Amino acid sequence: MANSAMLTAYNVKTKEKNVPIQDAVITKTAKGAYMAQGNDGKGNKLTTLLSEAKALAAIQAGVAKQGW
Numbered sequence: 001m002a003n004s005a006m007l008t009a010y011n012v013k014t015k016e017k018n019v020p021i022q023d024a025v026i027t028k029t030a031k032g033a034y035m036a037q038g039n040d041g042k043g044n045k046l047t048t049l050l051s052e053a054k055a056l057a058a059i060q061a062g063v064a065k066q067g068w
Contacts, residue, residue, distance in 0.1 A: 007036050007058055009048035021046050024064035026055045036064055 008018040024038035034055035037047045050058070058064040 007038070007048065007050070007054075007063060009036070009038075009046040011040060011044055011046060013044050019046060021048070021064075024058065025067040026050070026059060026064045027067040037067075038064075 007021040007024050009021050010017050011019045019040050021036055021038035022041045024036045026034055026036050029035055034050040034052055035047060036050055036055070036058070037045070039045055055064075059066050
């Protein structure tokens with residue numbers, strides 16, 4: 001899937017970089033930063049910080065749900 005709005009994260013458990021996030025939900029932190037949380041499809045949770053532009057683009061593209 002070559003989607004430019006695709007969200008990826010570092011998987012701490014498997015030490016893989018750029019793992020695509022599935023079922024992503026974008027939330028705002030207390031300081032106003034954007035964070036995407038989801039899973040890798042294998043039961044491992046993924047979390048990554050995003051810029052506002054990237055977060056809003058992912059929501060618009062339907063790649064992630066808005067969680068605020």
